[in-house]
Amino acid sequence: MIKAGIIGASGYAGSEVLRFLLNHPEVEVVGVSAHSDANKKVSELYPSFYQICDLPFLEDEDEVIARADVIFAGLPAGISEPFAQKTLDQNKKFIDLGADFRLDNPEDYAFWYGKKYENSALHQQQVYGLPETHRNEIKQASLIGNPGCYPTSVQLGLYPIMLPHLYANKHIIVNSASGVTGAGKKLTEDTHFTKTNESFHPYKAGNHRHTPEIEQELTKMSGEAIHITFVPHLLPVNRGIVSTMYIDLKKDIKLEDIYKLYQETYQDEQFVRVLPLGKQADLKFVTYTNYCDISLHMDERNHTLIVVSTIDNMVKGTAGQAIQNMNLMFGLKENTGLNYVGPSF
Structure with a gap:
């Protein structure tokens, strides 16, 4: 089983990743973190998880990283770099649902997001996570910048x-x-x-x-x-x-x-x-x-x-695509855990 952790799990993106991972046959969710809701249970914040996932939101992201094989990060721009570095230092995989690893040019990031890359060496490892156009690179990657919606x-x-x-x-x-x-x-x-x-x-x-x-x-x-x-x-x-x-x-x-x-x-x-x-x-x-x-x-x-x-x-534009990337990174069938049919009316 792949052990997955989610940093920033109380936001919409993080909770949507959790929803899909709980139905993924090859994944166990081993930790979730959220500063704003630390020590609350997931099901307290999102009632749909009641009696399905009662994990507490941890305040310590390092604990989530230590438990997991892959980290999903649903964080605002400018925050993901240190967590990505810690994850890669432990030979684990990091999928960023935010904007920090999408743009190749640091000047573009500075202009459009008002931030700067603090760890330029880290960005040399990033792979843009659109499977339909970057599939082969994703399979070899440890650091994914999940595309924007x-x-x-x-x-x-x-x-x-x-x-x-x-x-x-x-x-x-x-x-x-x-x-x-x-x-x-x-x-x-x-x-x-x-x-x-x-x-x-x-x-x-x-x-x-x-x-x-x-x-x-x-x-x-x-x-x-x-x-x-x-x-x-x-x-x-x-x-x-x-x-x-x-x-x-x-x-x-x-x-x-x-x-x-x-x-x-x-x-x-x-x-x-x-x-x-x-x-x-x-x-x-x-x-x-x-x-x-x-x-x-x-x-x-x-x-x-x-x-x-x-x-x-929230799915192909965020969480579903992130899990599609995870499947590629771990050698699973790309559609594993993602075969949901939309509403008929």
Whole structure:
């Protein structure tokens, strides 16, 4: 059995990792920590765990690391480095659900997050944890930067089309909408019920901190510099992301050919479903699952490809993807513990 520990387990990301790990046939959860809720039982904070998981939240992260083979960290930006180093020093594996190990360029991290890398040698070991594009590196890794939720939906939606000879414009417009859990557990003015209920609005238009992560990875896929205009929106739902991307295609490319390319790219990927032409991706049918649904559409008048990508921001966008990475790191079948079907209505 793999012994797993969660640092920052009282937040939404950490509790979602715990929910999946408790149903994982090859994992035993041996410790969870949370400063703000130290000595409380998990089930006191989250009643759904009552009589299922009554572990206490520990205050000492070192104790969690000592017990575990793999650590999941659900922490704010700028906090994960020392815990990652302690984990690696003990020849264990570390999966960071935050932003500290996603960006290659420390200047990008400083600009967008207002933090700096304190341990540059540690970042030489980080591997970006999107399995569909970094699978081989993940299998050999000990330190994973789990992708952001918006970047996951955008990258999976655009990966097949990133061949340079297919599109005419290297500037891509991305509109995304997320459920309120994407903002984290800490309450803000925008996440009050009275503000989000019966509302739908953009936020951080053109300056969201996931922008450099998306551009970094799309540029790697393409081999050419990709720039995006990214506008996120807040949906009045608990979970889910819908990302809509607009790509100018070269004039001789047909939607049927693009659809075939997507089918071929993802034919062996269990967690990416390319819907038949004419269907629309809908977040309802991916909630609580590790699936990404993609639908393709064409604005024939302007010859613009429209890609719609839907995920559950807390699963494929966070916890499910982290466990998918863990499965790869430990040589398990990639779908172990993740075969959940979404709601039918």
